[in-house]
Amino acid sequence: MLPIFYHQFKNFIMAPFSKISIIFFLILIFHIYVCIAQENNLERYKKCQRNFVCGDSLDVGYPFWGGHYSNGDKSRPEYCGLLNYRLDCLDGDVAQIEISGETYRVLEINTGTKVMNITNTAFVGYESYGACPFEYPIPNFHSADFKLAQDVDQLTLYSECVKIPDQLTFRFKCLIYGSPTRDAYFWFDMAPGVPPDFSSCNKTVKTPVMLTALRDLTTNPEILPAVIKQGFNVTYFNAESDIGIGLCLRCTSSGGTCGSNTTEKIPTWFCPDGSIRDACVDPPSVRSPAAKFKKLKKISLGVVGAFGAVGIMLSIPLIIYFLRKKHSSRDGLEAFFKTHGSLAPKRYSFKDVKKMTNSFKEKLGQGGYGSVFKGKLHDGRLVAVKVLFSNMKTKNAGLEFFNEIASISRTSHVNIVSLLGFCFDKRNKRALIYEFMPNGSLEKFIFGEKLATSEEDLVFGWETFYRVAIEIARGLEYLHRGCTTKILHFDIKPHNILLDKDFHAKISDFGLAKLCLEKESIISMSRARGTAGYIAPEVFNRNFGGISNKSDVYSYGMMILEMVGDRKNIDVQVGLEHLSQLYFPYQIYDRINLNQDLGLHGIMTDEREQAAKKMIIVGLWCIQTNPVTRPSMSKVLEMLEGSLETLEIPPKPFLSSPPRSLQPSTSSSTSAPSPPRSLQPSASSSTSAQSRTS
Numbered sequence: 001m002l003p004i005f006y007h008q009f010k011n012f013i014m015a016p017f018s019k020i021s022i023i024f025f026l027i028l029i030f031h032i033y034v035c036i037a038q039e040n041n042l043e044r045y046k047k048c049q050r051n052f053v054c055g056d057s058l059d060v061g062y063p064f065w066g067g068h069y070s071n072g073d074k075s076r077p078e079y080c081g082l083l084n085y086r087l088d089c090l091d092g093d094v095a096q097i098e099i100s101g102e103t104y105r106v107l108e109i110n111t112g113t114k115v116m117n118i119t120n121t122a123f124v125g126y127e128s129y130g131a132c133p134f135e136y137p138i139p140n141f142h143s144a145d146f147k148l149a150q151d152v153d154q155l156t157l158y159s160e161c162v163k164i165p166d167q168l169t170f171r172f173k174c175l176i177y178g179s180p181t182r183d184a185y186f187w188f189d190m191a192p193g194v195p196p197d198f199s200s201c202n203k204t205v206k207t208p209v210m211l212t213a214l215r216d217l218t219t220n221p222e223i224l225p226a227v228i229k230q231g232f233n234v235t236y237f238n239a240e241s242d243i244g245i246g247l248c249l250r251c252t253s254s255g256g257t258c259g260s261n262t263t264e265k266i267p268t269w270f271c272p273d274g275s276i277r278d279a280c281v282d283p284p285s286v287r288s289p290a291a292k293f294k295k296l297k298k299i300s301l302g303v304v305g306a307f308g309a310v311g312i313m314l315s316i317p318l319i320i321y322f323l324r325k326k327h328s329s330r331d332g333l334e335a336f337f338k339t340h341g342s343l344a345p346k347r348y349s350f351k352d353v354k355k356m357t358n359s360f361k362e363k364l365g366q367g368g369y370g371s372v373f374k375g376k377l378h379d380g381r382l383v384a385v386k387v388l389f390s391n392m393k394t395k396n397a398g399l400e401f402f403n404e405i406a407s408i409s410r411t412s413h414v415n416i417v418s419l420l421g422f423c424f425d426k427r428n429k430r431a432l433i434y435e436f437m438p439n440g441s442l443e444k445f446i447f448g449e450k451l452a453t454s455e456e457d458l459v460f461g462w463e464t465f466y467r468v469a470i471e472i473a474r475g476l477e478y479l480h481r482g483c484t485t486k487i488l489h490f491d492i493k494p495h496n497i498l499l500d501k502d503f504h505a506k507i508s509d510f511g512l513a514k515l516c517l518e519k520e521s522i523i524s525m526s527r528a529r530g531t532a533g534y535i536a537p538e539v540f541n542r543n544f545g546g547i548s549n550k551s552d553v554y555s556y557g558m559m560i561l562e563m564v565g566d567r568k569n570i571d572v573q574v575g576l577e578h579l580s581q582l583y584f585p586y587q588i589y590d591r592i593n594l595n596q597d598l599g600l601h602g603i604m605t606d607e608r609e610q611a612a613k614k615m616i617i618v619g620l621w622c623i624q625t626n627p628v629t630r631p632s633m634s635k636v637l638e639m640l641e642g643s644l645e646t647l648e649i650p651p652k653p654f655l656s657s658p659p660r661s662l663q664p665s666t667s668s669s670t671s672a673p674s675p676p677r678s679l680q681p682s683a684s685s686s687t688s689a690q691s692r693t694s
Contacts, residue, residue, distance in 0.1 A: 045270035048080035048257040055093030060109050062248050062258035063236075079259045082267070084145045085236070096121065099143045107231050112345045112420040114412065115149055119231030120207065141208050141234075148208055149233035150414045155209045155217075158201035159184040165196030172221035186224070188214055208232040235412050252347070345409060346421040350429040357385050364440075374436065382436035383420060401430050407487050407510035415475030417498055417508040437506065439499035442468065446494050446562055462608040464503055469560045469615055470640050471505040472497060476556060477633035479507070480549040488514045488548075492555035493534045494562065534558050538627055550627035553636065557622020560615050561585055564600070585623060588616055589652050610644045621650045 051061045052075055065081030066088055078086070087106065088096045095106040097118065104118040141148065164183070170191075171183045187195055190211070198204070209217075213227040248258035251269040261268045354360070356375040364372040370388035377383055388401055401424075408419045421433035472492075479487040489510065496509040512530065530539060536554035537544040565584045591598055592613065600612055618639050624630050629651070631639065639647060 041270050042273075044077075044079060044259060045257050045272060047077055048259050048270055050075055050080075052076045052087050052089075054087065054089035054095040054106075058087075058089075058095050058106065058109060060087075060111060064109075079261070079268075080257075082145075082260055084143075099141075099146055102141075105231075113418050114236055114345075115233050116146070116236055117231050117233050119229060123207065123228050143234075146234040146236050149235050150412070151211050152208045152232045152234075153188050153190050153211050153214055155186055155188045155207055155214065155227075156198075157184060157186045157205045157207075158198045158203065160202040161185065161198065162200040162202075163197075165198060170218060170221055172224055186217075186221070190214075191218075345419050345433075348421050348423045348431070348433065350423050350425055350427070350431070353385060353387070353423045353429075353431045353433070356383065356433075360387070375433070377420070377433075381420075382438075384434045384436050386432040386434065388430040388432075401432075401511075404432055404510045404513075406515060407513035410485055410487065410515075411479070413475060413478045415471045415504075415506055416478065417506040434508070437498035437508075438501045439503055441495050442497035442499060442505065442563075443494035445499075462611050465563050466611040466615065466640075468497070468499075468503070468505045469563065469618075470637065472507065472556065472559075473633055473637050473640060475505070475507040476552055477637055480552070480633050486516050486549070488516065489552050489555075490514060490530050490539070491534075492552055492559060493531050494559055495531075497559075530555065536627070537625055544625060545627040548627060549632070550630045553622045553630045553633060554627075556633070556636070557619040557630075558585075561588070561619040561623070564588070564612055564615050564619065585620065585653055589620055589649075592616055592620075593649055593652075614640055614644050614647065617647045617649060620653055623653045624650060625653065 048062075051059050052064050052066055053059050061076075062080065063082040063085045064087050065076040065078055066086045067075040075089075084099075086097065090096060097104055097106050097116075099118075103121045105121050106116060106118055108117040110116070161183075165185065170186050172186065173183065185196075185198070185201070187198070188209075207228060209227055209232055210230060213230050217223060217227050248267070248269070251258055251271070256269050256271045259268050259270055348356075353375075356377060357373040358375070360371075360373045362374040364374055364384060366372070370386055373385045373387060375383045375385045405419070405422055408416065417437065418435045419432060420435060423429060423431040423433075476489070476492070479489060487510070489507065490512040491509060492507070496507065498506045498508045500506065530536075530551075534555040536547075536551040538547055539551050561584060565588070588598065590596075598609075598612065598616070600609075618631075618636055621629075621631055621639070622636065
């Protein structure tokens, strides 16, 4: 009886310890595995801190990787970048990249705008011996990762033509296989006129070139070799790299480096503590990672046979948990970065910002969230630096800052201002670095305090205003349809339209913007956003309909009607008539509906009057109360660039306006009760109505 009781008692006592031993063994194996993995990741973290360097001009990091081709030294291993972003450095100063099976020489990479200047290696050097590029059959440029930039056009070269094209074409001479050839020709997609018939030409070569170079080439065909040698620009963000570079912002903002999983071909992130996370919360200064791993390994190996190590091993995860919990507490802005990180330009320290602005010497303006200063980058480019107020610690202020980065960094369009960099540090110092726009905002040309007293004093005129209206529409259409992610601006107004040195328009200030999925047509918002006088009715009152891209259309319509009204441009008396934001649309509607004199000031021509009428009609369509009635920005462009005679006058934009035709038309309707009224300028308006000149 006693032995039986003894064995039962021993089993009762030892059973828990056997379970603890098994748990201890599993924890020990796990920690040894973690230590080895963390040491490998720590080594990758160190290697991925190095940039790819080739010559004096190329110094880039993620998503690029590669090294010196001659000696096999990979200055950045494959796991430090994305699959199709490998660079090779030949002879220490010639960088190359392979795109869709073709090899290109990399001339420059702008990490701020995500633009790369390249040229096909088959063309490199041919100009030195006078040959033509017809000996190099280059396929058309196509790639899922790299897209031709907005400032690029396709140049096509033709030679050995049996029949000379009838129309005037661009001609040049060169050598083919060492022998002089007859006239060769070139043409490009954006060339004016109808393309000539080149069907009799036996040799054809296509290559992308810069638009600026094309202008010079049309007047001097002899510079063709130099034009091709100059290369062309491509942008390098797409669905895969957009996600990768966006997540990279989270990691680098917290002290990590970016890379990829070469097995699964997906982005990954290396932290200073040897872990892999999308955000590294432990600063390297807290503890040496190598020392921590070494100590952990010694403890793990030293207690293999000791039963008392169970308590130590169980305490280590608790210690690590509490340490990480302590260091993972961050303010709301850091959490916002972690949740909504996106493709972003270069990050600067506040010291860099202070240096580039010469200690904030030249102030350009001030808004609700900060001031704007003029600055200069180290390469000499002028910039506008928007410094947010340091005392703005509210959640909305943080959203304003991040929205600008999250929204504008996804764009690449000639009518969208470029964000070149940003500053964000733990001292609540925040700044955004934009390209400098020397002519300031459109607002000062509509509501300028210095009034013009004669036509000669005018800087802006109808031709310029009409072009600017089209450029803004193109920018908005790109935001709504052309981006990888649809962007709604929610603050379109003259103050947020900037003008470059040639008075071309660029949309700016994305602080109130909202990103939405392509499938989303109606979005939700917790609060109204925008500027009084430009906010669509549905934004502040959901009874008018759902919030969508049509809300931006409304703001655009109010803005171009203000451009037409020009309250303070010449005549103070005219300005006093239009003090009410909403009164002018009502008044101009009645005049254009009755085909009366529009009362615009300046010297009038038929072309200017037609441009003004198109802007008015489009503006009235855009400010319709019902969002469904408003046209899309694609339709707006079609209406502005189309014929005036095909435009129908919309319903009067009263909040209580009875419903009429729900969509604008750019062609005469055959099913309507009556055809649209002719909008040809009246005799009185063509002789006495006044308008602006350019």
